[in-house]
Amino acid sequence: MSRVHDMGGRFGDGAVIPDLPDAPVFEKDWHARTLAITLAAGALGQWNLDISRHARERLAPKDYSRLSYYEKWIAALADLLVEKGVVTREELRAGHAEGGSPLAERKLLAANVGAVLAKGGPVDRAGTAPKFKMSDNVRTIHPAANRFVAGGHTRLPSYASGQTGEVRAFHGCHIFPDAHAHGRGEDPRPIYAVAFPAQALWGPSADPRDEVILDLWEPYLEPAHG
Amino acid sequence: MPHDHAHDPDHAHAVLPSEPALRVKALETLLTEKGLVDPAALDEIIDSYQDKIGPKNGAKVIARAWTDPAFKAALLADGTAAVSEMGFYGRQGEHVTVVENTPEVHNMVVCTLCSCYPWPLLGIPPAWYKSDAYRARAVREPRAVLAEFGVTLLPTQKVRVWDSTAEMRYLVLPMRPEGTEGMSAAELAPLVSRDAMVGTGIARGPKP
Known part of the structure; x- marks a missing residue:
C-alpha cells in the first residue's frame, strides 16, 4: 500500500554521513535556486503544501530513489506547473514562454519576500472536540492509507500502522493532509502526539526504554482496549 | 548520458x-518570461536562508533558556x-x-516521510x-x-525519537554543559550546535 517515500525503519541505506562544521547551507548554486523557485512558484497560490508534498511522493519509485533531494523538488515542481495549467508541456520542453499568464499579478516580488517568509502558513483551525484524552491508549489504523483516494497522500507512516500507543499531547485541530492534498478542503481534525514503545515497533533489538513519538490526526486512531 | 533521467515518460x-x-535554469527562464517569477525575489529568498535564517536563531533561544528560568518554563509550555x-x-x-x-531522556528529531525541520530556528536542513x-x-x-555522530549517551538516558509527521516542528533543548556556570546567554550561544538542537549532538563546554 505504501509509497517509496515511506521509508521509516527500512534496512539497507548504510551509514549516516554527518556534514563538516563549515559545510555551506547550499552545496550547489542550483540547490539554492531550486528551493527559491519552488517557494516563489508556491506563492502563485495554485497548490498547497500537502499537494506539493504529494507531488514529490508520487514520483515513480525509480525516480524518487535515483534523484537527489533537490532534483525531486524540480521534478515535482515541473509536474505541478503542467498539471495546474500554469505552463504547458510544450513550454516546458522548449524552455520558453509562448505567452503571458493571468497569474502574473500574483508574482512574489523581492520586496515582499521577508514578509512572506515571516508570515508563514499556520495550519491550526477551529474543529471538532477531541475524542481522546491524555494517557489514552490508541491503536493506529491498518493499513496506513488515504481513505479518500487510492494511493493518495497520508501522514501515517507504515511502520506505525496497526500499533498501540499512548496519547501524550493534544495539539488542537489542524488541516487534514489526506483531504487537503486532494481538493477536499481543509477538513480540520484533532491531532495528537502519540508515543509508541520502540520494542513494539521494532522487536527485542530495540532498547526497552526507548520510544518513538508521532503527530497523528484523529482519523488515523481508534480506541485501544486492554 | 542521454535519456537517463526519464524513467517515467508520463x-x-x-x-x-x-x-x-x-x-x-530552464524552469527559471520559462517562469520569468511568463511574468510569474522575479529573479530578484529568488536572490532574496536565497540570501535569507544563506545568511539570515539559520541555527544561530535556535542557539539564542537555547542560551536564553539556560540562563532565564522563567523563559525556559514559558518555552517548554x-x-x-x-x-x-x-x-x-x-x-x-x-x-x-x-x-x-x-539525564533521564535524550530527544532526537527526524522526518521519515520527507524533510520537516524548524526553518526559522535552524534554517534549511543539512543533507x-x-x-x-x-x-x-x-x-x-x-x-x-x-554513535555515527560521535554521541555517547549517559547509561541512565532513554531515547525519545520525534517523527515530524505533521506541521509541529520540534527543537531539542540540550543539557547545559558543565563548566559554563556564570556564563551569559551571549557567551553560551556559540556552544549550542545545530546538531545539539536536532538531538544528533550534545552541547559541549568551552575549550580549556
Missing part, C-alpha cells in the same frame, strides 16, 4: 534537460509563543514544541537530515545513528 518533468543545473516573542516565527516554524534533554539513511534508521536504531 510525467511532465521527463521533458526537462538531463543536467539538474540546466533543469532549474508554549514553544510557538516563546520563540515568536524572540522574532523567530515564520515559514516552517508556525507550530513549535521544545523538548528538553535530561544528512534529508538522507534516506537518516530517515530510515533514526526511528529504528537511534542509538546506532547517534
Whole structure:
C-alpha cells in the first residue's frame, strides 16, 4: 500500500554521513535556486503544501530513489506547473514562454519576500472536540492509507500502522493532509502526539526504554482496549 | 548520458534537460518570461536562508533558556509563543514544541516521510537530515545513528525519537554543559550546535 517515500525503519541505506562544521547551507548554486523557485512558484497560490508534498511522493519509485533531494523538488515542481495549467508541456520542453499568464499579478516580488517568509502558513483551525484524552491508549489504523483516494497522500507512516500507543499531547485541530492534498478542503481534525514503545515497533533489538513519538490526526486512531 | 533521467515518460518533468543545473535554469527562464517569477525575489529568498535564517536563531533561544528560568518554563509550555516573542516565527516554524534533554531522556528529531525541520530556528536542513539513511534508521536504531555522530549517551538516558509527521516542528533543548556556570546567554550561544538542537549532538563546554 505504501509509497517509496515511506521509508521509516527500512534496512539497507548504510551509514549516516554527518556534514563538516563549515559545510555551506547550499552545496550547489542550483540547490539554492531550486528551493527559491519552488517557494516563489508556491506563492502563485495554485497548490498547497500537502499537494506539493504529494507531488514529490508520487514520483515513480525509480525516480524518487535515483534523484537527489533537490532534483525531486524540480521534478515535482515541473509536474505541478503542467498539471495546474500554469505552463504547458510544450513550454516546458522548449524552455520558453509562448505567452503571458493571468497569474502574473500574483508574482512574489523581492520586496515582499521577508514578509512572506515571516508570515508563514499556520495550519491550526477551529474543529471538532477531541475524542481522546491524555494517557489514552490508541491503536493506529491498518493499513496506513488515504481513505479518500487510492494511493493518495497520508501522514501515517507504515511502520506505525496497526500499533498501540499512548496519547501524550493534544495539539488542537489542524488541516487534514489526506483531504487537503486532494481538493477536499481543509477538513480540520484533532491531532495528537502519540508515543509508541520502540520494542513494539521494532522487536527485542530495540532498547526497552526507548520510544518513538508521532503527530497523528484523529482519523488515523481508534480506541485501544486492554 | 542521454535519456537517463526519464524513467517515467508520463510525467511532465521527463521533458526537462538531463543536467539538474540546466533543469532549474530552464524552469527559471520559462517562469520569468511568463511574468510569474522575479529573479530578484529568488536572490532574496536565497540570501535569507544563506545568511539570515539559520541555527544561530535556535542557539539564542537555547542560551536564553539556560540562563532565564522563567523563559525556559514559558518555552517548554508554549514553544510557538516563546520563540515568536524572540522574532523567530515564520515559514516552517508556525507550530513549535521544545523538548528538553535530561539525564533521564535524550530527544532526537527526524522526518521519515520527507524533510520537516524548524526553518526559522535552524534554517534549511543539512543533507544528512534529508538522507534516506537518516530517515530510515533514526526511528529504528537511534542509538546506532547517534554513535555515527560521535554521541555517547549517559547509561541512565532513554531515547525519545520525534517523527515530524505533521506541521509541529520540534527543537531539542540540550543539557547545559558543565563548566559554563556564570556564563551569559551571549557567551553560551556559540556552544549550542545545530546538531545539539536536532538531538544528533550534545552541547559541549568551552575549550580549556
